[in-house]
Amino acid sequence: EPEVTQTPSHQVTQMGQEVILRCVPISNHLYFYWYRQILGQKVEFLVSFYNNEISEKSEIFDDQFSVERPDGSNFTLKIRSTKLEDSAMYFCASTRPGQGAADTQYFGPGTRLTVL
Amino acid sequence: AQKITQTQPGMFVQEKEAVTLDCTYDTSDPSYGLFWYKQPSSGEMIFLIYQGSYDQQNATEGRYSLNFQKARKSANLVISASQLGDSAMYFCAMRETGGGNKLTFGTGTQLKVEL
Secondary structure, three states: OOOOOOEEOEEOOOOOOOOEEEEEEEOOOOEEEEEEEEOOOOOOOEEEEEEEEEEEEEEOOOEEEEEEOOOOOEEEEOOOOOOOOHEEEEEEEEEEOOOOHHOOOOOOOEEEEOOO | OOOEOOOOOEEEOOOOOOOOEOEEEEEOOOOOOEEEEEOOOOOEEEEEEEEOOOOOOOOOOOOEEEEEOOOOOOEEEEEEOOOOOEEEEEEEEEEEEOOOOOEEEOOOOOEEEOO
């Protein structure tokens, strides 16, 4: 069964450093998302991406964040200058197109980002 | 106001018993979808079941069923014949058609299945 994959599974970085989190969505999916989950808290939406552009972003997704689909398979989240409060689990998700509210988002296993 | 409310931070159930995890939602969008995800201790988010706002029947997927009461704006997850492997965090989420594609999650319920 196809699945969303994410690398790395765990990333440790120093405050102020740039990180790139990578995702490979399910191959026939066209909508891609990033969510984050601070330890012990609920999952929060960051950004959605469709047709090579951001379709929606949350207040969390400020100028320090960017997303890119550099080729036909990868979808990346970049944090330019990490802060301590960016420490969280980051999930990538993808959906099939055109089913309205029935679109089910399938999540990757997550990348745990630790900012020291 | 919270869009998704899960009032049970933790639940215990004995193996082979059924358990209901509560979820209420708030939306003015007539078209929406409700989802349940399971998050085991390993951290991944596993899709369990979906209910559309216009669906006439309650959704079922194996041992999972959704008790959808539209007038009360509730979408409770029922797990029948609980197994030890059901021990996990369970999240209710909503997708509003007028709210873009994003999912809005509740705070989750930690379920522990005991022998």
